[in-house]
Amino acid sequence: MATYIVGDIQACFSGLVKLLDSVGFSARQDKLIAVGDLIGRGPEALETIEYLYSLGDSFETVLGNHDLHLLAIYSGIRKAKPNDKLDLLLTSNHIEKYINWLRKKPLALQPKVDILITHAGLYPQWSIKQALAYSNEISEQLTGENWQSFLSIMYGNLPTVWDDKLTGAKRSRFIVNALTRMRFVKDVNSLNFDCKTAPKDANPNLTPWFAVSNEKLKSLQKVIFGHWAALNGSTHTRQAIALDTGFVWGNKLTLLDLSTNIRHSIKYKETQ
Numbered sequence: 001m002a003t004y005i006v007g008d009i010q011a012c013f014s015g016l017v018k019l020l021d022s023v024g025f026s027a028r029q030d031k032l033i034a035v036g037d038l039i040g041r042g043p044e045a046l047e048t049i050e051y052l053y054s055l056g057d058s059f060e061t062v063l064g065n066h067d068l069h070l071l072a073i074y075s076g077i078r079k080a081k082p083n084d085k086l087d088l089l090l091t092s093n094h095i096e097k098y099i100n101w102l103r104k105k106p107l108a109l110q111p112k113v114d115i116l117i118t119h120a121g122l123y124p125q126w127s128i129k130q131a132l133a134y135s136n137e138i139s140e141q142l143t144g145e146n147w148q149s150f151l152s153i154m155y156g157n158l159p160t161v162w163d164d165k166l167t168g169a170k171r172s173r174f175i176v177n178a179l180t181r182m183r184f185v186k187d188v189n190s191l192n193f194d195c196k197t198a199p200k201d202a203n204p205n206l207t208p209w210f211a212v213s214n215e216k217l218k219s220l221q222k223v224i225f226g227h228w229a230a231l232n233g234s235t236h237t238r239q240a241i242a243l244d245t246g247f248v249w250g251n252k253l254t255l256l257d258l259s260t261n262i263r264h265s266i267k268y269k270e271t272q
């Protein structure tokens, strides 16, 4: 039994299947975990969700910003843009089933001791334990009856700095942003949402979240994340493992075998 963690699929169903075939993935024996952004921008949103749903207990995921965006569009809180490419999924006869399945997924997972998976990473002032607890706070809202009103307060960039004393919408918004949208921080702990480049091309006052020293992250612990295609899978940091390698932008889709630590990739052009 192998456990594979896959980078941002973003509705690239054909590429995903080819990559899984290349490692001999078997839904009966193996487990697939995604780092979120299952859909968004790519061409095969419906096929991707149908397939991942069909994997049943062999599949787990954390939610990414595009997945939350889908929930918000479905709920009428956000309008779909043409480049979201979600029309066939949203008009599927089974959309309600898929939405109810997705909103029960967490924002953080701990597939084994010392490993955290989230879409965007670990905020530099949080421990893994805190990230899991905060993810649970959001899941309580997303799985509850008033999940759609929760989504309506989710959008916005403020506050940018965490404080344990935050409550209500501000607290929820920070948690969602830190776990699903973070890339750079300014002044050690202030989230920045403007810059999506590789760290070397960023304004020098911005630091990737994983390059800020985190006193609460123990030396054996690791954080596996997606969301940041411009990193191209590299953080130069042993404890932060980046798996978004930009397949939807014509680059690669990456799968990490959790037991061997070996990465398997497929290039976009090999799948055309």
Ligand SMILES: [Mn+2]
Binding pocket: 037, 064, 065, 066, 119, 180, 226, 227, 228
């Ligand atoms: Mn993302």
